[in-house]
Amino acid sequence: MEGPTFRARELMKQLNERPKITIPERDYSLDIPALIHNPELAYLNRHFGIVREVSRSKAGFLSRIKYRIKVLVARLVFGSLSDYFAAQQEFINHLVRLQNEVARSLDATIEQTNKTMVGTREALRLAEEAGMLHRLLEARIGKGTAESEP
Amino acid sequence: MRVAIVTPQFGNSSSEDQLIVRRVAGALSVEHSVTVLHPHLGDGPSGPVGSLNVIPFREEGSRTRYAALGEASFGGRSCSGYCTCYSQHAKELGRSLPRFVQEELARASGGNSPDLFSHLREVKYDLVVFAGYSFASTRFGLDYVPASTKVILLPLAREEPLFWMPTYDSVFSRPDRILVTTRTEELLVLGRIGDSQRERVFDIRFVLNVNRLAFDTSPAGRRRKSFVVAGGESLDRSQIDWLKAAAALTFAKMNMELVVLEPKGRASNGREWFEREVLVSRSDLWRWMTRALAFIDPRPKRILGREVLEAYLLGTPVLVSRDGGANLEHADEGNGGLWFSGFNELEAGLNLLADDDLRGTLGQQGREYALREYGDSAKFIQRVNEAVLDKET
Numbered sequence: 001m002e003g004p005t006f007r008a009r010e011l012m013k014q015l016n017e018r019p020k021i022t023i024p025e026r027d028y029s030l031d032i033p034a035l036i037h038n039p040e041l042a043y044l045n046r047h048f049g050i051v052r053e054v055s056r057s058k059a060g061f062l063s064r065i066k067y068r069i070k071v072l073v074a075r076l077v078f079g080s081l082s083d084y085f086a087a088q089q090e091f092i093n094h095l096v097r098l099q100n101e102v103a104r105s106l107d108a109t110i111e112q113t114n115k116t117m118v119g120t121r122e123a124l125r126l127a128e129e130a131g132m133l134h135r136l137l138e139a140r141i142g143k144g145t146a147e148s149e150p
Numbered sequence: 151m152r153v154a155i156v157t158p159q160f161g162n163s164s165s166e167d168q169l170i171v172r173r174v175a176g177a178l179s180v181e182h183s184v185t186v187l188h189p190h191l192g193d194g195p196s197g198p199v200g201s202l203n204v205i206p207f208r209e210e211g212s213r214t215r216y217a218a219l220g221e222a223s224f225g226g227r228s229c230s231g232y233c234t235c236y237s238q239h240a241k242e243l244g245r246s247l248p249r250f251v252q253e254e255l256a257r258a259s260g261g262n263s264p265d266l267f268s269h270l271r272e273v274k275y276d277l278v279v280f281a282g283y284s285f286a287s288t289r290f291g292l293d294y295v296p297a298s299t300k301v302i303l304l305p306l307a308r309e310e311p312l313f314w315m316p317t318y319d320s321v322f323s324r325p326d327r328i329l330v331t332t333r334t335e336e337l338l339v340l341g342r343i344g345d346s347q348r349e350r351v352f353d354i355r356f357v358l359n360v361n362r363l364a365f366d367t368s369p370a371g372r373r374r375k376s377f378v379v380a381g382g383e384s385l386d387r388s389q390i391d392w393l394k395a396a397a398a399l400t401f402a403k404m405n406m407e408l409v410v411l412e413p414k415g416r417a418s419n420g421r422e423w424f425e426r427e428v429l430v431s432r433s434d435l436w437r438w439m440t441r442a443l444a445f446i447d448p449r450p451k452r453i454l455g456r457e458v459l460e461a462y463l464l465g466t467p468v469l470v471s472r473d474g475g476a477n478l479e480h481a482d483e484g485n486g487g488l489w490f491s492g493f494n495e496l497e498a499g500l501n502l503l504a505d506d507d508l509r510g511t512l513g514q515q516g517r518e519y520a521l522r523e524y525g526d527s528a529k530f531i532q533r534v535n536e537a538v539l540d541k542e543t
Contacts, residue, residue, distance in 0.1 A: 006508060012488060015495065
């Protein structure tokens with residue numbers, strides 16, 4: 001009869017030859033400043049509106065003429081393409097909201113990862129401690145038994 | 151042939167011990183007239199139950215007394231599934247107890263019923279089967295059986311201090327046959343009665359079945375791949391820490407989770423870290439087994455290893471405690487799983503079982519083993535009856 005493909009005893013031998021897990025010496029927590037306070041994000045939040053006003057030029061006749069022409073052209077452009085600019089503004093609004101959401105989500109993920117790392121280290125420490133206490137207990141019981149034997 | 155089965159309990163088939171008693175009673179009733187005698191008057195079955203006739207009797211004594219004596223003698227509950235110190239020193243613990251404490255423990259362990267003992271003396275049975283070596287119904291009931299009556303012992307033995315107490319010597323010396331269900335139990339019994347009496351011990355194996363419909367009904371709301379842990383109600387603090395650490399290291403990188411199963415009515419509180427699921431039925435357990443990457447059973451000293459065999463029958467590999475008794479035997483001989491005795495082995499085992507091919511092959515090998523050794527009702531009935539009738543097995 002053909003034997004099993006995997007023998008449990010051989011797998012156990014292979015498993016016990018693996019290097020033992022130990023508590024990492026280093027703290028692997030991610031030290032990244034919160035993205036929600038990033039100055040670039042703050043800039044985006046302050047300047048996401050499309051500028052519709054024409055800035056005033058210096059004093060002087062020619063400058064006044066140039067300013068009036070610019071205002072007329074701006075009215076013409078924004079007036080005739082009002083639907084287009086409204087859609088663009090809406091698009092930018094969504095984009096900035098998404099950026100804020102991404103920043104918040106990333107910050108929460110980093111915080112969660114750091115908590116998990118702390119938890120894992122703590123769990124490993126507890127496991128090691130439990131193992132050590134167990135060995136001590138077994139040694140004490142073994143010693144007691146040996147002493148009580150005739 | 152008139153057969154009596156003396157058992158301290160009869161009815162709860164979710165317990166391994168009781169399931170073994172019921173199946174043996176069923177197997178014997180195929181060829182003989184079987185009467186089950188139990189000391190639970192008013193609290194257990196009575197009259198005809200299937201092919202059996204059940205007679206209840208009044209019990210004396212209380213479990214509280216047994217618990218108090220146990221607490222005084224052994225310091226309360228046994229060690230966890232990860233711990234082997236208890237079983238290593240069980241023999242010394244059991245033998246070192248004063249004789250009167252041993253007698254008191256045996257008397258208080260359940261099944262102390264003078265009415266039942268009188269019945270055994272007055273009614274002529276051809277064969278009396280005693281279930282559970284440690285119970286008063288066996289320890290004291292044996293003295294009431296006429297010397298000409300054949301006696302069979304179904305020891306339901308596990309490595310524990312009680313097993314080694316000299317007060318039970320007669321329980322192992324009087325019976326004509328001792329029926330065991332696994333190789334682990336056989337070795338344990340032989341360790342007590344001596345290898346020279348090998349011919350008195352019969353391995354009747356067992357028979358188990360699962361409902362394959364469990365494959366078609368999914369546990370509600372499950373999406374991720376899970377390792378399923380049995381016996382959540384009996385996990386202690388150190389077991390939780392080990393599982394927690396192993397799972398954190400293994401599952402974080404594999405998008406897997408750990409689900410701890412707890413029986414209905416015995417679910418514990420305050421283990422918020424685990425995914426906890428309360429089992430409402432046996433089918434519910436099978437459903438979880440069918441969906442599990444592997445079935446983890448950290449419970450120690452199993453007599454039959456029922457859940458491991460059921461997981462095998464559903465093609466699921468297992469990870470069991472090295473101190474798991476029959477569980478370890480099934481993992482080793484069935485080549486359907488791994489075992490662990492500490493955190494490092496547990497973590498390495500989980501990592502190894504994350505491999506799809508390995509899991510598939512182990513599951514298949516386990517299934518073949520369970521079907522071959524524990525899947526044939528006709529063979530089981532034949533083995534039980536042959537063991538009882540002195541035929542060669």
